[in-house]
Amino acid sequence: MESQQGDRPELPRPTLWPVGFAVGVVCALVGFVVSWPAVAVGGAIMVVFGALWTRDVAGARRRAASAAAVPPTETAPPIPAHRGGAAMAPPAPGERFPRSKFLEGATLGIGAIIGGAVTVPAVGFMIVPPFLKQGKKEVDVGPISDYPEGEFVITTFLLDPKEGEVSRRTAYIRNNGFLRNLPSFTVISNRCAHLGCPVQPGGLIQDSKAKTEHTAHGEEVTLIPVLGVSSFTCPCHGGAYDPEGNHTAGPPVRGLDRYEFSIRRGRLYLGKTFSVKRVVGTGADAKIHRYNLRAPGEHVGDWESWLYPLYPPH
């Protein structure tokens, strides 16, 4: 190849016949695996395009031999080394859109497309899924008869059985009796509103009265009653809450989150989680200042909540 280029200044013309030949080869190979007629078709394509290609190459050789006598074309003037812009050949007189500019634009453009085609799906794969399909179904936490009135029960359940153990959560659930003929429950999440540490109940945990219920799909729900809860405290940075989940001491920026609940066929179901600024009143009469669910550490309902204007879909 090198000697060819050295001896003959004129290179063979670009030709598409090899492409057709390659298509024929592929077709034949695929046919070996898939079906025999394809082999025949591939073979025919190979023969046709191979013949055309050979004719082209042979013709180019003959033409090059006759063109060897032509004097070499004039070379461009030398480019000054320190000027990068002039490293490209200056446009010929009369050219409005020089070939070099087109090639430059095409290279950068195609490079950008390649970059985008690889990066966008990959980075999107990393970033987009955490924001999709984050809703969750209801969780069955046992018959309401298991929840004695006026006492908190430490209830441990699987938020999403498909995810398994990693979705295990704990809630402090208190049966408040009836409010206008409907059962009222206080369901408080045990994740501290400061930075998410597990909050501990300030009461006598009665392990001897622990119970295990099963949901319709067989997952376990553990219920452990706690006597005399006077507060909830967080062991990480000293946060404290009252039995309604209101923040009483330490760095938590709002009250403890709560779960919505519903009752069907005598069983308690936990629904969406929501955030709470504060709760006025106690038990069934409590008025809850509720907000959409926020992550721990994010303010709601006060001047610092403007720091979080756009919230990811959850």
Add this chain to the structure above:
Amino acid sequence: MAASARRKQLQATVLYPLDWLEERSGLVGAVRYFLFRKVPGDTNWFHTLGSATLTAFLVQAITGVILAMYYKPDPNSAYESIQHISNDVWGGWLVRGMHRWGASVFIILMFFHMARVFLFGAYKYPRELNWIIGVLLLTLGMLEGFTGYLLPWDETAYWATVVGININGTAPFLGPWLSSILNGGASIGADTLSRFYSLHMLVLPGAIFGLIGLHLYLVIRLGVTSPPWSKEAAGADWLPEPEEPKPPRTGLVQPVPRGK
């Protein structure tokens, strides 16, 4: 001592592959330049902290790669795979222990190295870029520690990560989005472990290796600073120009020439 013909032949045999490599790549010359370049004569033990940090990082890289052959990054099997490594696999307890304590040693050495560079004033012209790269390396190193801490999937790992991600979430404006991306969802799930594993094994080490390469290139190019208290500090314009060497004493005894 005249080199015998046999010795010459031996030398030629050894040098031949090196010359072959050098002619085709220039690598041998680069290694020779790195090894035999001049450094200030008064470099002391404080200057070893940088290479010590690199050694600690290489220990982490090697033990980490080997641990990855036995570790399973799934919440259901991560904890058990670590127990398997520690109890059943030959040498597993040693590799795991080296990786865990190597992390602490790496971070301590980074802080000491940073303190040394600061006190020597080696962040000043023309080494500002190197300092910035170094601070980046410090941040990335601590992020390595943070992401790696989750991998054993025990209580300390899980809860430290919950708090760490929520701390990120308190940043204004983009905080909630960043913590969702780290979590791989609304809260820590199975995806979080895979995500942290990928960050810990691929993204962060790749970035750290690249930045270390740049860091070392700049050290070689810009040179190492002398200790600022040294009497022979290189480039020190506060020291008087070296005086003319005194002519040797006349007399019977010739003084031994100083300085080698």
Add this chain to the structure above:
Amino acid sequence: MANRKLEERRAGFQRYKRDVKERGKPFYPFAMFHDTVMSFVVVIVIIALACIWKWTTTDHGLGAGWLGPLYADKADPGTTSFVPRPDWYFYFLFYLLRIFKWPDSVILGTVGIPTVLILLLFALPFLDVRRERRLVRRPVAVIGAVLVAISMGVLTYKGAVAKEAIASEIKALVPSWTKKQNLPSNAVPGANIFSQVGCLNCHTYLGAGSSNLGAPDLTAEGSKNKGIQFQIDHLKCPSCVNPGSPMPSFAALGEDNLRKLATFLEASKGGK
């Protein structure tokens, strides 16, 4: 003017290169020897730590030896009794979070101060543009470095010893309380209740617990001789007895448990 400073710097660097060329020593073997010895020490230290960690733990790795246990329990996202802590090199940031106790200031401790500090670190070469490197002539730098080192050390230490009152740990202290206070046997059930219902989240007792919301130390509560009935009434309604008291009511514990608590408090006469 800026040009002159730049010229001075460049000249200084040229002087440096000239000095190194004239008086420098080859990196190998002089400086590389030091590096190799130090790296050797580093590797030995890492291996030694790994070995000590393994060999000093008890109970198949669950007991803490000199360097902590080999394993904690497997992650349980629903736990109610675990005290989260980060790895030791994050203790200074962890303690910063405990210092910023006021909800409005939380964001300063989580992202505000650490971000400012790291930005200062990045910007250091542009904040200190003097060419001076001698320590005696860089008082700001030296004092700054010493202060930073000391404060990070103090924050790390305080982060390491920070304790919150956690029920399972305190319950284990009851036997030592019984000994120190010479508690009669009828006061021990009350001691158990006291350790679990969260009293030590605000009160201190024989060095355990934390002091919050102005709650007094209860080690010598019994020596004040307020009487069992007073204690019961106070526990049922603290703000009735002490107007303005932020202490919540413990009436839900029931008369029986309250009596046991009161007995314990009255028997706590202060450790010998």
